[in-house]
Amino acid sequence: MDRFIxxxxxxxxxxxxxxxxxxxxxxxxxIVGADPKNGTGRGVVSTCSYEARxxxxxxxxxxxxxxxxxxxxxxxxxxxxxxxxASRRVxxxxxxxxxxxxxxxxxxxxxxxxxxxxxxxxxxxxADRIRDEVQEKIGITCSVGIAHGRYLAKIASDxxxxxxxxxxxxxxxxxxxxxxxxTKIPGIGKKSKQYYNEKGFxxxxxxxxxxxxxxxxxxGDSGAWIYKLLHGLDKGIVNERHWRKSMSMERTFSRDxxxxxxxxxxxxxxxxxxQQVEKRDIHYKTISIKIRFQDFKTFTRSRSxxxxxxxxxxxxxxxxxxxxxxxxxxxxxxxxxxxLSNLEFNSSKKQKTIFDY
Ligand code: TTP
Ligand code: MG
Numbered sequence: 001m002d003r004f005i006x007x008x009x010x011x012x013x014x015x016x017x018x019x020x021x022x023x024x025x026x027x028x029x030x031i032v033g034a035d036p037k038n039g040t041g042r043g044v045v046s047t048c049s050y051e052a053r054x055x056x057x058x059x060x061x062x063x064x065x066x067x068x069x070x071x072x073x074x075x076x077x078x079x080x081x082x083x084x085x086a087s088r089r090v091x092x093x094x095x096x097x098x099x100x101x102x103x104x105x106x107x108x109x110x111x112x113x114x115x116x117x118x119x120x121x122x123x124x125x126x127a128d129r130i131r132d133e134v135q136e137k138i139g140i141t142c143s144v145g146i147a148h149g150r151y152l153a154k155i156a157s158d159x160x161x162x163x164x165x166x167x168x169x170x171x172x173x174x175x176x177x178x179x180x181x182x183t184k185i186p187g188i189g190k191k192s193k194q195y196y197n198e199k200g201f202x203x204x205x206x207x208x209x210x211x212x213x214x215x216x217x218x219x220g221d222s223g224a225w226i227y228k229l230l231h232g233l234d235k236g237i238v239n240e241r242h243w244r245k246s247m248s249m250e251r252t253f254s255r256d257x258x259x260x261x262x263x264x265x266x267x268x269x270x271x272x273x274x275q276q277v278e279k280r281d282i283h284y285k286t287i288s289i290k291i292r293f294q295d296f297k298t299f300t301r302s303r304s305x306x307x308x309x310x311x312x313x314x315x316x317x318x319x320x321x322x323x324x325x326x327x328x329x330x331x332x333x334x335x336x337x338x339x340l341s342n343l344e345f346n347s348s349k350k351q352k353t354i355f356d357y
Contacts, residue, residue: 001169004114004123005236007145007153008094008130010087010107011162015049016140017086018076025049029073031057036067036075046078050162090138097130102237103281108157110150112237120169127165135163149232151186152177155204158184170232178205185226204230246341247282249273256294256332266319269338274312277340283308285342287315289322292335299326308344315340 010016014032019025029052034043045061055070067075087106095101100112117123127144134142145156147168155177156166168176182188182196182204199218201207207215207230215223228234249269253261266289277284288302301322309315319338326333 001120001123001148002114003148003232003236004112004117005147005150005153006097006111006113006123006127006130007104007147007150007157008109008111008134008142009145009154009157009161010090010134010140010142012047012049012053013087013107013140014047014078014083015052017083018079019049020139021082025074027051029055029057029070030076031063031066031070031073032076032078033066034063035077036063039064039067039071041067048073086138086140090134090140090142093133093137094130097126100237105279108154110153110237120167124165124167127167131163131165147173147232149229149234150236151229151234152232154186155180155184173230174205174208178203178208180204182206185229187225246339246343247273247276247284248337248339250290250335250337252335253333256334258332259327259329262291262326262333262336263320263323265336266323266338267316269336270312270316270319273338273340274310274315277310281345282340283310283344284340285309285344286340287318287322288339288341289319290335290337290339291323291326291333293329293331294334295331296334297331298335301325304342308342 015030018030018032028049030049031045031052032047033045035041041063043063045057045059045063045066047059048057048066052070052073055073057066057069063075066073084106091103091109094109094111098111098113098116101109103109113123113126117126123146127146130144131142134140141163143157143161143163144165145153145159145168146165147153147156148170152168152173156168159166159176166176177184180203182201183190183193184204188196207226212224212227215227217223219226249272251265251269276282285308286302286304288300290298290300292298303318303322
């Protein structure tokens, strides 16, 4: 294999942290989520331990239903800050295995280890070492998928949960994932399942053995995408640090708009942008707005901080200050944009190190 990509995913993440901190829960069904209130509670299951999954409980199930299935389970409210701390520490461990690293959520990440291994055996050893180290240092388990493409690696990490390593190679791919349902392909959900089923694709194996032009003929762009994904021909891991210098969002108004609706739109962009930066742990030093009037005259305004920040409220205030000078303007607005630049990735790690010193 010329490329080795790992996908690491923590097992029953929130529930595993709770088990780690409460040894008396060992081997017990642990359900993290809303309060079941003896079966009358509202809300849903965030996640549950593998023991609880034997009762048919799963993420997003109404908590009352979970309670009916397993009234003797251990029901806990989420302690998110504790989980985030565990997540940060896990990611720090993973980054030591390769500088080509991409965090994909709080409990999953991709690593390109092609530089550090020359054989398939090497890659399995690295995957197993990662599992051991996470268990030893953080006290929870994870599962690892190895493949020649990132999407295949993601499918693989789900094949031997919990605490398993799964290897996909061009030679074994059909044996390992051929019988899986099409919804195991990242991006194909329950809604699009029917579409693919009607076209004759029920299992992953149905996509193999079909030449790319035929897949494109049958499925359009998604055929090309599935072909690449299942043959490990994706771009691999794009190290955000290397290619992103800024993040921006813009909205064009269908009819040229008044000042009030611009302010509302800017608040919405700010909210959306912060969902993204929080998810990816990105900090920024510079905030900018762009405003285009109905005569196409376009202006930008920026403000910078000395230190990188990640603060929706603060950013919101600055945006309002920046946009203020245009309030008097009589022209209507055609486009509004928000940009964050001078980005710093995974900066919580750095801050912690400085703090530790
Ligand atoms: P997942 O990785 O989807 O699930 P998991 O880690 O609990 O279990 P698995 O062993 O199958 O990977 O999600 C990670 C965490 O995200 C999970 O522990 C809790 C949270 N989460 C929710 O709060 N609600 C949800 O609907 C899902 C899917 C996850
Ligand atoms: Mg997980």
